[in-house]
Amino acid sequence: MTNKNDTVLGHYTDSIHYELEQTSKLMKMLGKQLFDKLEIGITMDEYAALDTVSINAGICQRDLAKLIIKDRANTGRILDSLEQKGFITRFIDTKNNRLVKKMGITEKGYEELNFINNKIKSYFENVTKRLSDENVERVRTTLKTFRLELEQLVETNI
């Protein structure tokens, strides 16, 4: 059974959209399974936030939300959890004359981050071992261009 659009338009499973969504979904699953198996005490989202804070000392919540592309509500919740575990500290400050909540990673947070990085390193290397470094890097940079284009088009509302 066919119809004329089979030739005119590509199909979902052949699109870059499909590959992106499925690959990202699998990557997320793998991460979760890894964190469970290695009994890492924080979630992937918390890890991503912690790592991002570690290289953006003094960042405010909204700017962090933009970096990890989560809404302000959930970014706040992730930070609550990280703060409660003692991995970050938050403090009130100003940015452009406005009160904001800034944050920084704690010594304990660094230790946790290093601990996790050492644990997961070999596992994640295994994931890309069939791809050449050049391929990984090329995909990453092309995706980045793609992402920046998308950021222009999408109303993120963060």
Place this chain on the structure above:
Amino acid sequence: MTNKNDTVLGHYTDSIHYELEQTSKLMKMLGKQLFDKLEIGITMDEYAALDTVSINAGICQRDLAKLIIKDRANTGRILDSLEQKGFITRFIDTKNNRLVKKMGITEKGYEELNFINNKIKSYFENVTKRLSDENVERVRTTLKTFRLELEQLVETNI
């Protein structure tokens, strides 16, 4: 403030994992906003399932679930919705001597699919216009290799 891992390990926002996740997230947002704006009566997930069924006539639910990487429960719910709208038909059949629910797209389903494809085509072309066709294709094929690798490592449980 630095620590020794800054040089030893890459950071989340520099990783291919990050680019994948964020790009895919933005792509999903854009799709949703587009479907809302164009007043398309089904969700992106339903569209993806419908398109996939259209080129896999007689596929059973679990196999479809594997293609769209959703669990059986939610795949069933998506199909309930598509069936209720008259875009697919479902029928009991056997696969390896086991009773399965197979499905096919209806004439109405084809019309809807063509209608949607025509509506969204120009919008999605706009998304990748800054990237060369070769780049898009290269990323797609590399992602596919990557995805197939991930499928070996991840326990999908579908």
Place this chain on the structure above:
DNA sequence: AAAAATATGTTGCATTTACAACAATATTAT
């Protein structure tokens, strides 16, 4: 100066998603 708009963060709720348990049937093992 008053009003409207903007920026930031939080709270509450509705929707989505993930996951485990179940039902029904078929295959394999004991």
Place this chain on the structure above:
DNA sequence: ATAATATTGTTGTAAATGCAACATATTTTT
């Protein structure tokens, strides 16, 4: 033959996510 295991799909529930409304403070407009 009986029991254990596997396949497929559905149901129910807990967790995650998204989104709108709110609170507070500041800037811009009228």
